[in-house]
Amino acid sequence: MSAHKQIDRRWIFLLIFICVALPLIFVIGLPIETTENSRLVYDLVQNTPPGSKVILSFDYDPGSKPELHPMATAVMKNCLERNVKVIITALWPMGVQMAEEIHEELKTEYPQMEYGVDYVNLGFKAGGMVTVQAMGKSFRTIFPTDLNGTSINELPIMNGVKNFDNIAFVCSFSAGDPGIKQWVQITHDTFGKPVTGGVTGVSAPAVLPYVNEQQQLTGLLAGLKGAAEYEFMVKKPGTATSGMDAQSIAHLLIIIFIAIGNINYWRNKKKEAKGGE
């Protein structure tokens, strides 16, 4: 790598820490502008008729929780407020825990919502693509019981849910494989059902090609910004909105670093040229 004299990395780390920590403590409330991809996700939920059933798949673990958890919470609450019934699944073992944390929140925030009637957690199933493929034919063979071991025949929400035909859309919060790609390839490409979801900021560029004219993905919530946009659209600011201040300031700082890096580079180059003469 470049041998040019540059700033000590630790200064960069310290400044980043300050710029991320301070806006989290003292919220500025910078305005948020929505992007088309986030609006598509929002519109999909809004246009789903009340009473419909949707799958929210928790395909992440604590590592990516800061980015994906706020959007999962916002989408789930939005669905329930619109009386869209939520069926929770997980392609990642830890995803179950993530969903359970939201479940705990719901218990206090929406006491009228009933488990098994308005939402259900079917738990984790290994196998990734094979599992999604099998769900397309029959739910019951893959998830005979919910997380607590209750037969899904006893859960009112699962009445009439046989396969993807009885589902309005699938929304995957995905931190990698298996995740949103598997849902797109099977649920949309094979069974023709709309698929949407959210991914971490770093993996968004790789998933964006699926938001295309064939609507393999109906919109995409990309990282914390996507989550903040969703919170903004449902008018419920949460952890993502407060995190956006920090992200904005950090981005700005990185741009300043890039500028300093370039100035240093050119200055060193000039010095070298002079030395050469």
Add this chain to the structure above:
Amino acid sequence: MKRQIPLIITFLVGFIVIFSEFIPQRFFGQISSTLEEWFLIISGFAIILGQLSLFKVNFLKIKFKQPNWPYYIVTLISFVVMVGFGAFWGTETSSGFLGDGAKIVATLGDKPFDYLFHNVYQHLSATMFSLLAFFIASAAYRAFIARNVESNLLLIAAVLVMLGNTSLGSALTGWLPESLKFLHLPRISEFIMKYPNTAGQRAIMIGAGLGLIGSSLRIILGIERSYLGGK
């Protein structure tokens, strides 16, 4: 013969799995899922090898007091504690050898394994992930230097996308009249992500896909054997 049998198995399994993709017969459909199950079972047993390796490597380092040996004690203690708690009192959904540990749950509010999971493991994981924020900053500082035409393009695109993703970006160009809205920073950022970025990503994906097919064929046809060890 030692080399031939694995090669024959690879060839047969590879072709059966490829054909099963096109033949919707139940027998073929089951083969893929059965093989997937076998893989899970084998990796289940292999975990024991992994744990033994972890234990042995750390133990030897402590035994011979190699440099930084106290760190290895921390690893071993963490390993034993988590395994022990999980085995004795189980996890959220299962019981352990000693039942559910009602007394401990009353004190901690959770089973010991889950308590450590929620209060230690989750935070450590998130901490490691958040290191990315620091490293992205330092990597960006070095990488986005305007050396030549390509790096200039990269630099401009990066700054536009970053600005477009911040509230400052929308504030900077928010005043633009409707006829010039295409110059609005969030829109430019969206455009860059949607078209040039997607085109590049697709090209890499197609190339990688072809490479993957080529590698798979080399393995199925027995041309590539180095994964079996040696040539």
Add this chain to the structure above:
Amino acid sequence: MKKTILLIFLSFSFFLFAESTFTVMDAPNDDGSALIINWNIDHPDLVKIVLQKEKANGEIVVLVETDQQFGKYVDGESVTAGTEYGYQLYAFDSADQQIAKYEGFGTAKVQWFNTNKISLLFMVVVLTAAIVYFIFSAKSGKELYIRKISGLESMDESVGRATEMGKPILFVPGILDLNDMQTIAGLTILGHLAVKTAQYDTKLIVPVCRSMVLSTAKEIVKESYLKAGRPDAYDPDSVFYLTDDQFGFVAGVDGIIVREKPAANFYLGAFYAESLILAETGFASGAIQTAGTAMPSQLPFFVAACDYTLIGEELFAASAYLSKEPHQLGSLKGQDLGKAIFVIVLTAGIIMEIFGIHFLKNFLTLH
């Protein structure tokens, strides 16, 4: 006269019967485990539709209750190929009175070929043929030109530098299991690298994230030392398991980089968010770094923080490239031909779509 009467009857019957339909048919391209029920009920008083199925044991199961006058239902539950199933559809008015009943029977059949995937088969055959052709043509002694991949050319330099400095070499074969081709591609490169470290007597450190990868990597390194004629130099603990957990693994590897300060780091396999954490820590330790992955989202990080990066297909090509065996190199040529075909098909597709011809798009779309 007869014809006129027949025509009048047909037109009349069309109005009488053709408006409401109820069909049960076999789901195409499957293993005989599903039936498709379609309905289109045209009745002014219709408010509710109930679709039910009669099981083989005579039990009646309600499949759908809806207010939609037309719809489709795929019955994929307890359907056995070759058995006839009866379905009834009842239409109700606002007073919950039955206003119509329809009945249909269907038998699921097993198909031998999935016609939806014909384009996929076509592509598989063309690509396989191209690769096999070039392998045989290379075997027959034809000279093949393969462009230089600097990331692989620099491997000797990295090992040499580590030997000079008396420092170890770190190799990370990604964080996915052996069922991912990127891991296998990484391991094949490990084989070549281990031969070099055996020859130069340089310490090799291989932390792995999966137990299956552990066994394979151990075997590969052992064989490589044997091949290099240095079985005595092989250290069975040079390949070791850390943890299956993504960030736990990263913490472990970062610790190794900081403590052992390897002179050269190789990250070859499947990586996710940990890519930059590893590469930046390696950069800070001053190591020569070579990375390779087919994960498009991680490539920018590796490019920014490593000295050499194998982008996507280069990772898969590495083993063939390093082996220099003509038949392995032939397969790379086949891949190139495949790429040329893709470019032609893509261009043709764009032109056809501009002119409103959708044949190619429809042919290539998988349903």
